[in-house]
Amino acid sequence: xxxxxxxxTTVTSLISEEGIPPxxxxxxxxxxxxxxxxxxxxxxxxxxxxxxxxxxxxxxxxSKEELDFAMxxxxxxxxxSDLFLTIFSDVIRVVExxxxxxxxxxxxxxxxxxGSVKAxxxxxxxxxxxxxxxxxxxxxxxxLISVGFWAKKTVNxxxxxxxxxxxxxxxxxERPGTKLMVKLLWDRGFPRNTNLHFHSHVKEDKLSGLRVPxxxxxxxDFEVVNYHRPFLGTLHTKFLIIDRKILLLSSNNxxxxxxxxxxxxxxxAIVNSFYDTYMINWGTExxxxxxxINTPATSxxxxxxxxxxxxxxxxxxxxxxxxxxxxxxxxxxxxxxxxPPQKNMYTSIQPIxxxxxxxxxxxxxxxxxxxxxxxxxxxxxxxxxxxxxxxxSSAFRNAQRNIFIQTPDFNxxxxxxxxxxxxxxxVRVTLWLCYGYNDIKEKMPFQGGTNHSVVxxxxxxxxxxxxxxxxxxxxxxxxAKGDTKPH
Numbered sequence: 456x457x458x459x460x461x462x463x464t465t466v467t468s469l470i471s472e473e474g475i476p477p478x479x480x481x482x483x484x485x486x487x488x489x490x491x492x493x494x495x496x497x498x499x500x501x502x503x504x505x506x507x508x509x510x511x512x513x514x515x516x517x518s519k520e521e522l523d524f525a526m527x528x529x530x531x532x533x534x535x536s537d538l539f540l541t542i543f544s545d546v547i548r549v550v551e552x553x554x555x556x557x558x559x560x561x562x563x564x565x566x567x568x569x570g571s572v573k574a575x576x577x578x579x580x581x582x583x584x585x586x587x588x589x590x591x592x593x594x595x596x597x598x599l600i601s602v603g604f605w606a607k608k609t610v611n612x613x614x615x616x617x618x619x620x621x622x623x624x625x626x627x628x629e630r631p632g633t634k635l636m637v638k639l640l641w642d643r644g645f646p647r648n649t650n651l652h653f654h655s656h657v658k659e660d661k662l663s664g665l666r667v668p669x670x671x672x673x674x675x676d677f678e679v680v681n682y683h684r685p686f687l688g689t690l691h692t693k694f695l696i697i698d699r700k701i702l703l704l705s706s707n708n709x710x711x712x713x714x715x716x717x718x719x720x721x722x723x724a725i726v727n728s729f730y731d732t733y734m735i736n737w738g739t740e741x742x743x744x745x746x747x748i749n750t751p752a753t754s755x756x757x758x759x760x761x762x763x764x765x766x767x768x769x770x771x772x773x774x775x776x777x778x779x780x781x782x783x784x785x786x787x788x789x790x791x792x793x794x795p796p797q798k799n800m801y802t803s804i805q806p807i808x809x810x811x812x813x814x815x816x817x818x819x820x821x822x823x824x825x826x827x828x829x830x831x832x833x834x835x836x837x838x839x840x841x842x843x844x845x846x847x848s849s850a851f852r853n854a855q856r857n858i859f860i861q862t863p864d865f866n867x868x869x870x871x872x873x874x875x876x877x878x879x880x881x882v883r884v885t886l887w888l889c890y891g892y893n894d895i896k897e898k899m900p901f902q903g904g905t906n907h908s909v910v911x912x913x914x915x916x917x918x919x920x921x922x923x924x925x926x927x928x929x930x931x932x933x934x935a936k937g938d939t940k941p942h
Contacts, residue, residue, distance in 0.1 A: 463564050464484060464487060464562070464564075465484070465562035465564060465565055465727075465731050466480045466481055466484055466557075466562050466731050466734045466735055467480075467562070467727070467730055467731045467734050467748065467751075469483055469484060470734060470745075470748060471748045471749050474744075476739065476740035476741065477734045477735065477737045477738055477739065477740075477741075478738050478739055478740070480734065481557060481735055481738075484556070484557065484562060485555060485556055485557060488556035488563065513852075513880070514852055514853045514854075514855070514880075515541060515545070515849070515852055515853055517537070517540070517541050517544060521544055522537060522540040522541065522544065524544070525540045525541075525543045525544035525547060526540060528543070528547055528566070528567050529543075529566070529567020529568060529569075529822070529824070530567075530568075530569065530724075531567065531569060531822040532569050532754075532820050532821070532822065533821070533822065535822040538850075538853055538854075538855075539822065539824075541849060541853050542824075542846055542849040542850055542853065543567060543824050545845050545846070545848075545849040546559075546566070546824065546826055546842045546845050546846055546849070547566070548845075549840055549841060549842055549845045550563055550566065550842060552840070553840060553841075557735060558828075558829070558840075558841050558842065559825070559826065559827050559828070559841065559842035559843075560732050560735050560736065560827040560828070560829055561728050561731050561732045561735070561825050561827060562731050565727060565728040565731050565825065566728070566824060566825055566826075566842070567822070567823075567824050567825075568723075568724045568725045568727070568728045568754075568822075568823050568824070568825065569723055569724045569725065569754045569820050569821065569822060569823060570702075570721045570722065570723035570724060570725030570726070570754060570820065570821070570823045571721065571722050571723045571754070571761070571818050571819065571820050571821070572719060572720070572721055572813055572817065572818065572821075573720040573721065573722055573761045573763065573812075573813060573818055574719075574720040574763055574810060574811060574812050574813060575717070575718070575719050575720070575810075575811045575813070576716075576717070576718040576719075576720075576778070576809050576810050576811070577715065577716075577717055577809055577811070578715065578716065578778075578807060578809030579713070579714070579715065579716060579809075580611050580707040580708075580709075580710070580711070580712070580714070580716050581610075581611060581614060582778050582809045582810075583705055583707055583716055583718045584611055584614050584615050584618070584709075585614075585778055585779075585780060585781055586703070586718065586720075586778060586810070587615070587618065587695055587703065588614075588615070588618035588621065588622070588781040589764075589779070589781055590695075590697055590701060590703065590720075591618065591619075591622055591695075591697060592621070592622055592625060592781070593697075594622070594635055594697050594698055595635075595698055596635070596636065596698050596746035596747055597635070597636040597637070597638070597697075597698060597699075597745055597746050597747050598635065598636070598637045598638070598695065598696070598697055598698075599638045599640075599695065599696040599730070599733050600637070600638065600639050600640065600694075600695050601640045601641075601690070601692045601693060601694050601695075601733060601736065602639075602640070602641050602693050602708055602709055603641070603642055603689060603690055603691050603692070603693060603708050604641065604642060604643075604708040604709065604710060605639075605641045605643070605665065605666075605708070605709040605710075606708070606709060606710035606711065607664065607665045607666045608666075609709070609710050609711040610711050610794075611709055611710060611711055612666040612709050612710075613666060613794065614794060615666075615709060616666045616667070616668045616671070617783075617784040617792055617794060618781060618784075619637070619667075619668050619671070619672045619675055620668050620671045620672050620784040620792070621781065621782060621783075621784045622635065622672065622674075622675065623635075623668075623671070623672035623673060623674040623675050624674075624784070624785065626674040626675075627673075627674050633674065634674055634675065634676045635674065635675050635676070636675075636676050636678075636743065636745065636746060637675050637676065637677050637678070638678050638679075638680075638733075638737070638741075638745075639667070639677065639678070639679040639680070640679075640680050640682055640690065640733065640736060640737060641679070641680075641681060641682070641690065642681065642682055642683045642689050642690035642691075643681050643683070653682060653683060653684050653685075653688075653738065654680055654681070654682050654737070654738040654739040655680065655681050655739075656678070656679070656680055656681075656739065656742075657679040657680065657681055659677075662677060662679060665679075667679065671784075676743065678741070678742050678743070680737055680738075680739060682736060682737075682738065682830075683830070684829075684830045684831070684832040685832050686832055686833075687831070687832055687833065687834060688829075688830030688831050688832035689830055690736065690830055691830065692732070692736070692827075693705045693706060693707060693708065694729055696726060696729060696730055696733065698747055699726055699727070699730055699747035699750055699751065699752055700722060700726060700752055701720065701721075701722055701726070702720070702721045702722065702725060702726045702729050703718055703719070703720055703721075704718065704719045704721060704729070705717065705718035705719075706718070714863075722752070722754075722761070723752060723753070723754030723820055724751075724752055724753060724754035725752075725754070725823050725825070726752035727751045727752050728825040729825070730751075730752075732825065732827060754820050761818055763776070763810075763812045764776065764779060766812055768812050768813060768814050768815050768818060769814050769815070770814060770815050770816060771814050771815075771816050772814050773811045773812060773813050773814055773817065774811070774812040775808045775810070775811055776808060776810040776811070776812055777808050777810070778808075778809055778810045824846070825842075826842040826843045826845075826846040827841075827842060827843055828841040828842065828843040828844060829841070834900075834901035834902070835901055836867050836868050836869055839869055844869065847869075847870060847873065848869060848873055850873075851870075851873025851874065851876065851877050852873070852876070852877075854877055854882050855882065856882065856883070857882060857883040857884070857885070858874070858877055858882060858883070858884045858885070859885050859887075860874075860884070860885070860886050860887070861886075861887040862886075862887075862888065863888070863889045863892045863893065864888075864889075864892060864893060864897060864903075864906060865886060865888055865906060865909060865910075866897060866902070866903030866904050866905070866906065866909045867903055868903070871909065871913060874886075874913065874928070875913060875916060875917060877927075878917055878924045878925070878927040878928050879917070879920060879922070879924045881924075881927065882927060883927045883929065884927060884928055884929065885929040885930075885931070886910075886928075886929070886930045886931070887931050887933060888906045888910070888930060888931070888932055888933070889906065889932070889933060889934060890906065890907065890932040890933070890934045891905075891906075891907075891934065892906065910930050913928065914928065
């Protein structure tokens with residue numbers, strides 16, 4: 456059997472079928488996966504060169520047999536591009552050669568999947584939280600939330616708090632006696648997480664102080680786990696799963712930073728992969744079994760025209776929509792609970808439409824791959840043998856025409872090396888970076904340096920090759936209008 460399907464067991468299926476907690480399920484799957492499956496065809500890969508090497512690395516030359524083999528590792532609805540399969544092949548190799556089959560924080564058989572992208576949001580955190588609330592209002596059984604940081608004394612935590620209150624009130628009206636299960640996974644770095652397990656349940660008497668509305672939302676059953684790997688291993692995933700049918704993959708934490716954030720609404724079998732990742736990251740027992748543990752998402756049809764807020768998608772063009780505000784929550788006396796005004800001054804200068812409903816064509820089911828890496832407690836970039844880092848490295852090595860990267864920070868040495876090698880091959884690399892973002896922290900030892908210092912160094916390195924390859928390196932800076940640094 457192919458590697459990924461030699462053992463079709465997943466962490467989720469072990470929890471479902473044997474009733475064991477996530478920690479035991481991960482141990483069981485690791486033990487059962489060792490030595491299973493057949494090896495990939497032998498590949499002649501290029502050595503990765505450092506930033507000062509005189510010869511730029513060349514793209515991997517995968518044979519048709521190798522690409523065909525990668526195609527067998529997932530139930531893709533169609534054959535992806537050769538670039539996709541090349542990257543996927545390199546990711547498979549990392550998983551196969553690693554001592555831990557869960558190095559990608561997902562069961563190997565769920566690494567490749569399929570899914571449909573329904574909508575995209577591009578705007579401040581407040582708008583994304585409003586979209587969360589709209590979607591959670593229709594939840595029937597469970598909501599799983601993973602977030603890096605939950606700032607308790609913030610406007611946006613109050614917005615989400617009020618959202619849960621509204622959801623609870625709706626449940627009380629429409630389904631009396633029914634409770635919605637909400638699991639929260641976050642990283643607050645509690646001292647107790649210095650133990651060997653990295654996970655700790657947050658006690659219920661502590662939740663109100665963190666603005667989790669246990670009293671205001673009696674029809675919601677909250678359970679919260681804190682996950683942190685000492686000392687610097689931060690949980691960085693931000694996503695929400697509703698009834699194991701809807702996945703909202705986002706960039707924002709629950710805080711009031713004046714960032715432009717991104718959220719993508721996906722459905723289909725890809726939800727099962729993120730569900731499995733959530734089980735692995737949860738890493739401890741559940742106080743109550745998950746209602747949807749036995750009902751996986753499916754993705755059997757193509758091009759389903761998915762409506763949103765009463766709007767039907769166009770055949771070939773996205774629709775830019777105003778995001779409706781959620782209804783106000785009310786207190787015990789029926790009075791509206793006021794929500795503080797938006798703190799981000801830059802979003803009020805000119806109203807923007809943050810929601811994009813994708814076309815029918817764009818919503819069709821397509822191949823997808825989940826490439827994660829676990830939190831790393833020690834500084835530095837020495838552990839790159841994981842699916843996420845390898846996907847980036849392979850993309851840098853195999854790009855043929857152009858690469859576009861938008862990120863707040865760009866200073867990791869392996870990524871810098873990949874950009875330099877691509878520019879030397881004639882690939883045009885465009886970076887959109889935030890000027891001055893996080894400069895104080897990035898100047899600290901082992902953090903890689905500030906964006907502007909890294910960019911200057913990269914230009915100097917490219918110029919030393921005397922091939923004018925620095926012309927392929929395009930950097931654009933963004934910051935709030937009228938400012939020279941972010942707030």
